[in-house]
Amino acid sequence: MNGVLPDRALGDLIASGAITADPPITDAQVQPASLDLRLGDTAYRLRASFLAGTGRRVMDRLADFEMHKMDLTGGAVLEKGCVYLVPLIERLTLPDGLTAVANAKSSTGRLDLLTRLVTDGGTEFDRLPPGYDGPLYAEICPRSFSVLVRPGMRLNQLRLRQGQAALSDDDLRALHQAQPLVSGTALIDEGLGFSVDLRPETGDLVGYRARPHTGVIDLDRIGAYDSADFWDELRSRDGRLILDPGAFYILVSRESVAIPADYAAEMAPYLAMVGEFRVHYAGFFDPGFGIGPHGTGARGVLEVRCHEAPFALEHGQVVGRLVYERMAARPDRLYGADIASNYQGQGLKLAKQFR
Numbered sequence: 001m002n003g004v005l006p007d008r009a010l011g012d013l014i015a016s017g018a019i020t021a022d023p024p025i026t027d028a029q030v031q032p033a034s035l036d037l038r039l040g041d042t043a044y045r046l047r048a049s050f051l052a053g054t055g056r057r058v059m060d061r062l063a064d065f066e067m068h069k070m071d072l073t074g075g076a077v078l079e080k081g082c083v084y085l086v087p088l089i090e091r092l093t094l095p096d097g098l099t100a101v102a103n104a105k106s107s108t109g110r111l112d113l114l115t116r117l118v119t120d121g122g123t124e125f126d127r128l129p130p131g132y133d134g135p136l137y138a139e140i141c142p143r144s145f146s147v148l149v150r151p152g153m154r155l156n157q158l159r160l161r162q163g164q165a166a167l168s169d170d171d172l173r174a175l176h177q178a179q180p181l182v183s184g185t186a187l188i189d190e191g192l193g194f195s196v197d198l199r200p201e202t203g204d205l206v207g208y209r210a211r212p213h214t215g216v217i218d219l220d221r222i223g224a225y226d227s228a229d230f231w232d233e234l235r236s237r238d239g240r241l242i243l244d245p246g247a248f249y250i251l252v253s254r255e256s257v258a259i260p261a262d263y264a265a266e267m268a269p270y271l272a273m274v275g276e277f278r279v280h281y282a283g284f285f286d287p288g289f290g291i292g293p294h295g296t297g298a299r300g301v302l303e304v305r306c307h308e309a310p311f312a313l314e315h316g317q318v319v320g321r322l323v324y325e326r327m328a329a330r331p332d333r334l335y336g337a338d339i340a341s342n343y344q345g346q347g348l349k350l351a352k353q354f355r
Contacts, residue, residue, distance in 0.1 A: 002163030003328035004033050004264045005098075006287075010160070013095075021090045029154065032286040032331035033264040036105065036154040037117075037136060038089040043070040043149075046083040049139055057120045058085075058137055072151050077216055080146045085118065088136040089152070092128070100128040100160045103266070103283045108155045109303045110351035111217065112144035112210060112248045115155045143305075144210035144248045145230065148218040155219075159264070159284060165325035167263075172324055175263070181324075183256045183297050191268060191321035194300055197254035198315035200348075204235040207251040208350060209244075217353055227354040239315030243277055243306035251304055252348040254316060256297025258290035261330050265289075265322045267300065277306045277313070279320045287327060288334030299347050 005013075007030050013019045019035065029036040045067040052058045062085070070076050070084075078084050094100065102117035103126060116125040118137040125139070138156055140149075149155075167175065169188050176186045187193035198206045208231040217225060234241060234249070243249065259265050267283040279302050290298035302319060313319075 001328045003161065003165045003326040005160040005162065006327055006329050006331035007032055008332050009328060010035050013160070018093050018095060019090060020093075023089070025090065031157065032288065032333055032335055033327065034157040034159045034284055034286070035090070036157050037102070037138070039072065039138065039149060039151055039153045039155065040087040040089050041071065041073050041151040042087060043072055043076065043078065043140075044068075044085045045070065046085055046139075049083050049141070051118065051124070052120050052122050054121055054123060058118055058122075058135070072149060075148050075150045075218075078140055078142050078147050078149055080142045080144065082141070084140045086138045086140060086149075088138055090158075091135050093133045094128070094131050094160075096131050098160050098162055099130050100132065100158050101266075102126040102128075102156050102158050104156050105154060106301075107219075107351040107353070109283075110250060110301065111147065111219075111353070112142070112303070112305075113147060113155065114141040114143055115139070117156060117158070145214055146216045148216055148220075150220065153219055157284060159266075161325070162328055165328075167324045167326065175260070175324070179258070179260050181258055181260075187318065189321070191323040192257070192265075193318045193321045194253045194255045194257065195316045195318045196302060196313060197252050197299070197348075198236050198241055198313065199239045204237055205233055205348070206236045206241060207234045207249050207348065208232065209234055210248040219353065222352050223355045225354050227350055230354065231350065236315075241313045243304065243311045243313055245306050245308055245310060247306055249302075249304040249306075250348070250350060251302040251313075253300040253302060253320075256290060256299055257285075257322060258297050259285050259287055259324075259335070260291070261287045261334055262327050263287060263324050264327060265324045268321050268323050277304055277311055277319075279304050285322065286335035287331050291334075301349060 046065045104115045116139045120134040265285040
C-alpha cells in the first residue's frame with residue numbers, strides 16, 4: 001500500500017539488510033513514522049557547504065572543501081557559524097519504489113542547529129532518489145549556539161515512502177470533516193495553514209530570541225541549562241513583533257493541530273512572498289501528535305529566522321503549512337501514547353536541554 005512506512009515496516013527493512021549499521025540499530029531509533037540517524041565518530045570541518053552532484057561520491061569531493069578532520073569519540077565542539085560534515089552510522093540499500101526524505105529532529109531545530117542529509121550523487125539536501133544505495137552524511141551548521149556532540153547522537157531522522165502519500169486539499173478537507181485537525185477554522189491551501197500566536201490567553205510572553213554570545217551546549221544534558229543564559233524573552237501587548245535581520249526566534253502557532261493515527265505530516269515553509277523570514281527547521285509530525293488524555297490538539301513550535309530586512313509579524317498571520325500524508329499502515333506505537341515524547345501537548349517550549 002502507498003504511503004509513509006510505519007515502525008513495523010522500518011523494522012522489516014532493518015531485518016532484511018536494506019538499512020544497515022554498525023553498531024546495530026536500536027529500538028529507540030525507530031519512531032512511529034521515521035528512523036533516527038546517528039552521528040559517526042568523525043567530523044570534517046568544511047570551508048563551504050556542498051552537494052556531491054550526479055554520479056559523484058561525497059568522499060571524492062571532500063578534498064575540495066575539507067579544512068581539517070575531527071575525532072568525535074571523546075566529544076567535540078562544533079562551533080557557531082562553521083560548517084561540518086559527519087558520516088552517519090546508518091547505510092541504505094533501498095528497494096525499488098521507495099523514496100526517502102530527511103529532516104532535523106525537534107530539539108535540533110529548536111537549537112537553530114541546521115542539519116541536512118547529504119548523499120552520494122545528491123543534487124539536493126534531505127532528498128533521496130528511489131533505490132538509493134550508499135552511505136549517509138549529515139551536514140551540520142550551528143547557527144546560534146556552539147554545541148558539544150558525540151558519536152551516536154541523533155540529530156536528524158529519515159522518513160520513507162512508497163508511492164504517492166500526500167493528501168490533496170479535497171482529501172484534507174474530508175479528513176478534517178471526519179476528524180478535526182485544527183482548532184477553529186481550517187485554512188486549507190496546498191496543506192493545512194497555520195498562523196502565529198502573538199496574543200497569548202494568559203500573560204504577554206510570545207516567544208524567545210537567541211542571545212548572540214553564549215556558552216557551549218552539551219546536547220546530552222537534558223534540562224541542564226538556564227534558558228535566561230541563552231534566550232531573551234519576548235513580550236507583546238499589541239499583537240505585533242518586529243523581527244531583526246539575522247536573529248533566530250522560537251514562537252508558537254495560534255492553532256492546536258492533531259495528526260490522526262493513520263497519517264503523518266511535514267511542516268513546509270510558507271511562500272517567501274509573505275515576508276522577510278523563514279519558518280521551519282524540524283518538520284516531521286508523527287501519527288498521534290496532539291492526541292492524548294489532555295485532549296485533542298497541540299501547538300506547533302515555530303523556528304523563525306528573519307532575513308534581509310526588519311519585518312513586522314502580526315498576530316494571526318499565516319506563516320506555514322502542514323502537508324498531511326497517508327501512512328502505508330497504522331504504526332504499532334503512536335507519538336505521545338506509546339513512546340516518550342518530549343513535546344506532546346506542548347505550547348511555547350524551548351528545546352529539552354533548557355529549564
